[in-house]
Amino acid sequence: MAWRICLVDDDSDILTLVSATLAGEEFELITLSDPTTALEGIQRAQPDLVILDIEMPRKSGLELCSEIREKPEFRQMPIVFLTSRSEPKLKVKGMEKGAIEYIMKPFRISDLLLRIRAVLAVAGNWKGGAG
Amino acid sequence: MTADKALEQRMRKMYLSESPQKVENLRALLADWAGKPDDVEVFQAFERAIHNLVGSGASFGIPRITEAATAFEKFLDWFKAKRLTLNPQRLAVMQEAIQEIDSIFIGERTGLPVELSSCRILTLFKKSTQ
Numbered sequence: 001m002a003w004r005i006c007l008v009d010d011d012s013d014i015l016t017l018v019s020a021t022l023a024g025e026e027f028e029l030i031t032l033s034d035p036t037t038a039l040e041g042i043q044r045a046q047p048d049l050v051i052l053d054i055e056m057p058r059k060s061g062l063e064l065c066s067e068i069r070e071k072p073e074f075r076q077m078p079i080v081f082l083t084s085r086s087e088p089k090l091k092v093k094g095m096e097k098g099a100i101e102y103i104m105k106p107f108r109i110s111d112l113l114l115r116i117r118a119v120l121a122v123a124g125n126w127k128g129g130a131g
Numbered sequence: 132m133t134a135d136k137a138l139e140q141r142m143r144k145m146y147l148s149e150s151p152q153k154v155e156n157l158r159a160l161l162a163d164w165a166g167k168p169d170d171v172e173v174f175q176a177f178e179r180a181i182h183n184l185v186g187s188g189a190s191f192g193i194p195r196i197t198e199a200a201t202a203f204e205k206f207l208d209w210f211k212a213k214r215l216t217l218n219p220q221r222l223a224v225m226q227e228a229i230q231e232i233d234s235i236f237i238g239e240r241t242g243l244p245v246e247l248s249s250c251r252i253l254t255l256f257k258k259s260t261q
Contacts, residue, residue, distance in 0.1 A: 010179070013149075013187040017142055055182055057175065084186035106189030106197050109142075110135045 002028040003120055006045050008038040008064065009053040021109045035059040039067050048124050054083040065097040078123040139192055146191035150236035156180060157229045168217040178207050195235045199252050203228055206256040224259045228252045
């Protein structure tokens with residue numbers, strides 16, 4: 001059974017790149033480009049992992065992260081930030097909001113894959129049997 | 132060639148094939164901002180387009196785009212902080228910077244050496260803030 005991952009990013013290039021990176025039987029990627037409607041998409045998808053950009057129009061990834069964490073069914077779900085914002089304060093804020101990993105853009109395809117696998121290996125079974 | 136390497140090359144080629152549209156989009160967004168210099172949403176749309184290049188450039192194998200866009204983004208921070216306002220000179224600097232980004236893309240697409248580098252963009256922006 002494939003890991004189901006939701007990626008929220010307004011940059012269509014990044015959505016394309018991550019989709020290509022995660023293509024195959026190991027992952028099922030659901031891309032969401034509008035952060036204002038992403039929570040509904042995540043609730044529909046019930047993913048094993050959510051990846052969020054931070055700087056997005058109308059709603060930041062940090063706000064979205066808080067909204068996800070407010071939902072009881074997603075308290076344990078791993079959330080990862082994928083962002084080009086490198087300020088240490090922002091990284092701390094992201095972790096305080098409930099993310100467990102902070103991946104910097106630009107990234108190498110092989111590194112992204114490794115980091116995602118590592119997160120899923122540690123926290124992917126939060127639903128009790130996915131993967 | 133490893134699967135990752137092949138994927139990187141395929142993605143790079145695709146990104147470069149779309150680069151003329153990216154540059155045209157930057158020009159259009161800058162023109163929008165020039166037409167509405169006090170409109171925050173118009174500014175944010177331009178800023179976001181530059182910001183996206185910061186993240187995507189090197190991810191698609193073109194680090195010079197990330198370097199140039201990073202310098203551009205830092206320059207835009209001055210406007211965001213309201214320490215600079217848009218004037219004809221600064222507009223011209225940004226138009227030239229977009230031209231340089233285009234030159235980087237063209238150089239990467241054609242494989243021909245491009246004389247310009249992101250360092251020049253940085254110099255331009257520094258001069259424009261003095």
